[in-house]
Amino acid sequence: MSEERLVIRRSGFPSKGEIVIGTVTRVMDFGAFVSLDEYEGREGLVHISEVAPGWIKDIRDHVKKGQKVVCKVLDVNPKRGHIDLSIKDVNERQRREKLQEWKSEQRAFKWLEIAGEKVGVDGKELEKIGKKLLRKFDSIYAAFEEVAYEGYEVIAKIAGEELAKEIAELAREHIKPSTVSVRGYFELKSFAPDGIERIKKALSVVKKYHSDGAEIEVEYVGAPKYRIVIRTEDYKAAETLLKRVIDDVTKAMKKLGGEANFVREAI
Known part of the structure; x- marks a missing residue:
């Protein structure tokens, strides 16, 4: 297992209107570039007019390199690889929910890593399995929730029975479903x-x-x-x-x- 922390990212592009989380990589006078934490190799631009309401004298008063930001996707151009983002269009409830969702997802990455270590599945294979889980459940945490509710069989075909059972143990330990x-x-x-x-x-x-x-x-x-x-x-x-x-x-x-x-x- 690599010492680098396991992160499962989506392929492709986000959808218009989607709420995403990212990290500011560069701050320019005209806007800020944001690396999308949930998407593989994707970066978007928050134009200065989309950083905050009202007139902005200095963009650096509002965003800084390395800052975690929650954005709304305004437009996507897959052919050109452009993603236009807005910070100001995200309300406080959306921001709070997205941050909580991302924290839960990071916990699920760790649980998946622990399960892999216990049964001898390496990081590359875990990443492949994780991407399949993302496609089926939309998030790794949601996959753990489903396993906690329904049992290991729900992911046995994707993860293999041994890993699925280990994931189920962790899911039942950390997620307490009502039924x-x-x-x-x-x-x-x-x-x-x-x-x-x-x-x-x-x-x-x-x-x-x-x-x-x-x-x-x-x-x-x-x-x-x-x-x-x-x-x-x-x-x-x-x-x-x-x-x-x-x-x-x-x-x-x-x-x-x-x-x-x-x-x-x-x-």
Whole structure:
């Protein structure tokens, strides 16, 4: 792992109207150049007229090299590589929310780095994985939030199972969702004349768990699949409950002369 801190940046250009965060790299009499922290190799210009409301005598009274600024994207010209920015068009609420969002994202970069170190994934590979997570979830922090709520399966195809499980551990440690969920589907078959009724009877055993402080949904997907979604306040409790539900429904279905198989669903 490189000693340089891991930062995952987006490819391409920001969108017009987007609120972005950046670092002032040069201050000229006519404006300030800002390196966009979230975008790979992108720099924009804040014209002096967009630095602050009213007439500006000296731009250096308002912005300095190395300063972190929150800007609104006024215009983008990908062919010429130009990005026009405004500082004055960002209100205090937008500025505060963007700064908080960026702080959360930096924490997520660190968590991803720690997870990579634990399972032996190097910085270059982490960056590739991070870019894929960005494309799917829009931010690395949002990916961690999703994992905290839904379990490691949500990113297993992108990160690989080993890294995904490590990320899930960190996500559950640092992000406390109000509820978490686990899910999968049963494949239930009965060749008896009243097969549908037998399947319903086997699935009805989940009703006894509703009083355990968990929310359980049973949804017909299409023969022979029936999805089960369990939501609780604790991930381990959800996993334990899912195991009990799998065991009970499987036993009930076999007792009724049918077949049962459970498949954990990747979200």
